[in-house]
Amino acid sequence: MSFDWKPLALVPVLALLALPLVGSPSTWLTLTVAGLAMGMIVFIIASGLTLVFGLMDVLNFGHGLFIALGAFVASSVLGLMADWTGSQELWRNLVAVFPAMLVAMAVAAAVGLAFERFIVRPVYGQHLKQILITMGGMIIGEEFIKMVWGPAQLPLPLPEALRGSLFIGEAAISRYRLLAVAVGLVVFVALAWLLSRTKIGLLIRAGVQDREMVESLGYRIGRLFVGVFVAGSALAGLGGVMWGLFQQNLVPQMGAQVNVLIFIVIIIGGLGSTLGALIGALLVGLMVNYVGFVLPVATQFASIALMVAVLMWRPQGVYPVVKV
Amino acid sequence: MLETRDLTVRFGGHVAVNAVSCRFAPGTLTAIVGPNGAGKTTYFNLISGQLKATAGTVALNGRDLSGLAPSARTRAGLGRAFQLTNLFPHLTVLENVRLAVQATQEGPHRRGLNLWSIWSDHRDLTARADAILIEVALKAREHDTVASLPHGDQRKLEVALLMALEPQVFMFDEPTAGMNAAEAPVILDLIRKLKRDRSKTILLVEHKMDVVRELADRIIVLVNGQLVADGEPAEVIASPIVQEAYLGVAKA
Amino acid sequence: MNLLELKGVHTHIGAYHILHGVDLVVPQGQVTMLLGRNGAGKSTTLRTVMGLWHASQGRVVLAGQDITAAATPQIAALGVAYVPENMGIFADLTVKENMLLAARAARRADQMDAGRLQWIFKMFPAVEKFWNHPAGKLSGGQKQMLAVARAIVEPRRLLIVDEPSKGLAPAIIDNMIDAFAELKAQGVTILLVEQNLHFARRLGDSVAVMDNGRVVHAGAMAAFSADAALQQSLLGLAL
Amino acid sequence: QSKDIRIAHVYGKTGALEAYGKQTQTGFMMGLSYATGGTMAVNGKKLVVIEKDDQGKPDLGKSLLATAYADDKADLAVGTTGSGVALAMLPVAEEYKKVLIVEPAVADSITGDKWNKYIFRTGRNSSQDAISNAVALDKEGTTIVTLAQDWAFGRDGVKAFKDAVKKAKIGHEEYLPPTTTDFTAGIQRIVDQLKDKPGRKVVWVVWAGATTPFNALADADLQKRFGIEVSTGGNILPAMTAYKRFPGMEGATYYYFGLPKNPVNEAMVAAHYKEFKTPPDFFTAGGFSAAMAVVTALKKTGGETATNKLIAAMEGMSFETPKGTMTFRKEDHQAMQSMYHFRIKQDPAFAWGVPELVREIKPEEMQVPIRNKR
């Protein structure tokens, strides 16, 4: 089967269509670069959901919780390493950010483990109950965050060297977004490799369709589900770090705030497809920036309109791996 | 009189049913045989409207049904039972049949677009459903949910729903598959009954040749979506195509 | 000696008591036929063996090992292949992917035992023809072929199939009989639930007949198929 | 029972505004004990505070206030955090003919067209915020672009600001969705508006909520690239960490614990440090002021709680607060109060940008329009 290029082409096409609307090329460049980078950040926070929702078919409304968790953990870790983040040298900053990411992912993974066991396991295959029980998990988690870190908003200043922007003529691109792009690419490659080179993806999809049969074939599907869910949570934790540093300001509700957005991304991309999620994220990122410039009022509706449009074109999303 | 003209469907490159033209007269039972994947079920799907034909038409008594949705075709008199059991798993056996009975009523109001009468008040429909359950020997389980039935009984219910529709054209897709040799006769008797009442057109897909031999007035053979043979049971079965392509006798 | 033994197995499904003390032996290296009317409990028995239902009383023993309480994956890992009544095809996966999952040893399609695949293709042409198609699109019989193909893609010591001949054209049934005979020759033990008595007779060494949750007759196939009266009384008809 | 004076405090104890609400409550209690010299009583009548959590939901706030007046027999009420909730509560006060002191909701319409005679407000309103900022920025040859959230709070603020600006000229009003997270586009629009303008160029920001545009503005380096300054009002301390990146930024704020110089403020700051080891914040001051207003009024009526007496006492009443003397003006019961023109200084000792006093803007200097019709 030959590769389907159309959706991939969508990204440049959208960018080019925007050019005349935006007018000034330098502005357009700024918006485009920023949009793509934004897309990458969105992709990172959504990547975990491609596994949990896309492959495992779990409508995890609690996913945002792990994002928030990651961000808050990061704030604590970075708080401890103040002198490293305070330094002007990039490498020292990165040295500080890296462990923050690791710890955040670890914590998210650990919580994910419990979450799977007590919240998700009883409701595999029952969307409605998934929505409710994960909602419950989300609320509980948020409250715990409030208990640990307090209900007030929490500043998470960027490490010194990651602040500010690089300038290409009149166009500007903030340093941090470049970092985000790098991280995003790493996540993308890792995921894509895992799903194409191993049976894991297949097993999960099969398990969703007919759990008993997969077990009859001799696979411990239960453990696999746990593993993938935990991985998804860890990715969300990582996403939380990136998102938190992008916002530079944390509130316990931050997870819930991105929930709709990331679901939109997954749906645009098509269930279970990493590439799809990436494209979905990039499209959303660009769309928001362009509309934000051309017609700010409409920004809130931009991504939703985009989703509906895409579904009209491809009712399954652009690269559906799992057909629904 | 059911008629298909040049009925064709393509799935990508693969032509599952290839320009099949055929007439099925009332009062005759036509058996459709052919290797697995020959296109028998797909042919049914095209007639009953589950699949949209790439080309060709389906007509009943001269009325072209091609454009219609499955539900409309059913109301027009095409009835069909499925090869892979396909029921309302969490409703009771009785409710399943009763729904089918109701679907045959005249006018949307009687059929179900009726918000204000009470389901259990429609005694006549329930009675009819009961009668059918007795015919297929499922009365004993009428209050069990379908999900809890053994496979064989689910096959019976599949047929019961078709009976309930009282169509003019009956399409059976391997009605006795997975049915115990001792239970199968129940279904076969039903089919014989239908035959005796000369007004019904019956299409039967069946792999068990003994059954075909006994019931069919006529056999048509599909291979790779093409109609390759059509005629008297004896001669068709004797024909070389059937012998190797289907029965695989040549090989043995 | 017996590869599989059920001793007084009772199985409940929710509130319903389905099996009332099933005693069944499956001799090593033989083909055992499990017959019985609809609703007799055949499928439930097989599911109990596979650990998909769990016996509330009695024991299930596989090769001397008690698997009554074992989890399905463990049982499968002991070398049991199972084809359920509903075939358990993964409709959204391609035929290839279905086969790949069944081949536990292989991590990628090209690692599957080519020779064995050829053997399967010869017997079930459809599997090869639709190798890259979604399995859900297959015809009823083709699905059945795929289901059996999956069960034999790798060598197993015990093969359990619920109604293998269902929906298959006579030619294919013959292929399948040959295949099972070949497997048996390789020393595979086979347990079949079968409605097609012709099939049963061609293949079966021993036979067990079930009726509402019990095994009411067990013995050699030869003796059984000779005794029309017995068949009449157990199955309600003679072969 | 009759000896107690029952005061209901409705506020967003949980929900999005939890942090703000808690500050108000702390300040309110501190204020009461300060004003009563720790006795928590006026003329021997005990002050009983009934807390109600409106969770930031207008409908809930409404029924809670009714409950407070009717079931809990509250003599007067104070609250609440969210403007929407406060607005929904106004008619209830009228229904039960009981006083409601609004704190800290800012919407102009509370003491404007939605006002009724039972409503007083110790908190500042959008106009006061805006006007004070205007006073701080309003110079000849300055071009100002406003950046605000696209909802009542933002548009109110900008409108008042525009009305107050006399000398400088407003180049453009930029409104972004309240939940904006990526400010690139918005900033681009502002730059395109301002970059070629002559003279001093300022972006004036009114923004409430967690994700503020300040970091984005700082990243864009407007000062260096286009000579565009950023200016804004005050905010809670966590939000002011972003100010650190704007040394020298000017604006006017409602409160910062270092700004006002008066005994009441000193007392509050001391008390707060004593209890929480942290300085009091924006809304603490508000709560404190409300308490001062309540007690002063009760003292005037000699502990009488009859509504008409209270109203009579409070109209035109002056009272001491951490922000100096406030006065409920007769017309719309809005408390006239000082605001503070500040300049931001970086100080490693503080996590936030420290506002230094440029000068105190006295109530007399601000022509706060009267918008209610009585």
Added chain:
Amino acid sequence: MSRILSHDLPRSRWLAVILVALLLGLAFAPFLFPGVKALNVAAKVLVFVVLVASFDLLLGYTGIVSFAHTMFFGIGAYGVAIASSRMGAGWDALAVGVGAALALSFVLSLAIGLFSLRVRAIFFAMITLAVASAFQTLASQLSSFTGGEDGLTFKMPELISPSFEFAEEPFLGASLDGRLLCYYGLFVLAVGLVLALLRIVNSPFGRVLQAIRENEFRAEAIGYRVVVYRTTAAVLSALFATLAGAMLAIWLRYNGPDTSLSFEIMVDILLIVVIGGMGTVYGAAIGATLFVVAQSYLQDLLRLAGEAVAGVPWLAAVFTPDRWLLWLGLLFVLSVYHFPTGIVGRLRARALARR
């Protein structure tokens, strides 16, 4: 009697008892539980019973998962709110508001119902989620019309306003004023609507909906035009939700985005359906009552509990009114654990086991 209930009897003694108690409780609420708060809670219960029952028609009976239900709830509320604040208090305003709202809901639900056939279930759920949030944003954007974030406060006709008192002296602790009349107005309306819904789900139509939920493909195959049935169901449930919204606005005399459009409410509805038992109108009634009451008194409960465990470091942090959401979350989780078939399902199962 049985006919009034459309032959859909409780089929469990306990269930019957609970339902009767519920009905009486609500009927005499103003006198049984005097006080403003209690009355507010009772009224909210009435509104939610209707709202949830209407949603169950969609979810429990037709198997359509839609997050846009609050949208119609909101439309109803805004209809009344906008009309009454533009035209001023009056029955005419009420009529216009409700009428317009019903009309709008009809059109929108028709569109959504048809759209639901284009995309598959989960996607549809997600889309409705997005659409609903968009609608909420829209409502707060059109501030000149809807009062934006702040919402609208308005008056009701004299007869049902608190100011209208038809007796000086309170009777059994309940002051005899417009509020009381308003409450009983809502009560009658609610009972009527619920019985109507009960009738609908037990009609042949209702059964076909179940069939579609079970196996859409086969329903079509035996002759039911699925499009028609699904869309009709979607429209009906939307209209009932709109009426519930109108009831809410009439009672609160206020409406804003958070009050009638927030996603929170949507989730509450879902939870109630599950607690009560999907596919049973009775479940909606019981669930709504339990939930609304729990939600309204949870904080008071926690206050008591908090005083009990005061001092104990961790417990104190958990048992405070501030953390009431924590307990709500727990309620979500536990109810899914313990009521897989809902309270009604439970009770009926027990009744069956007895036989």
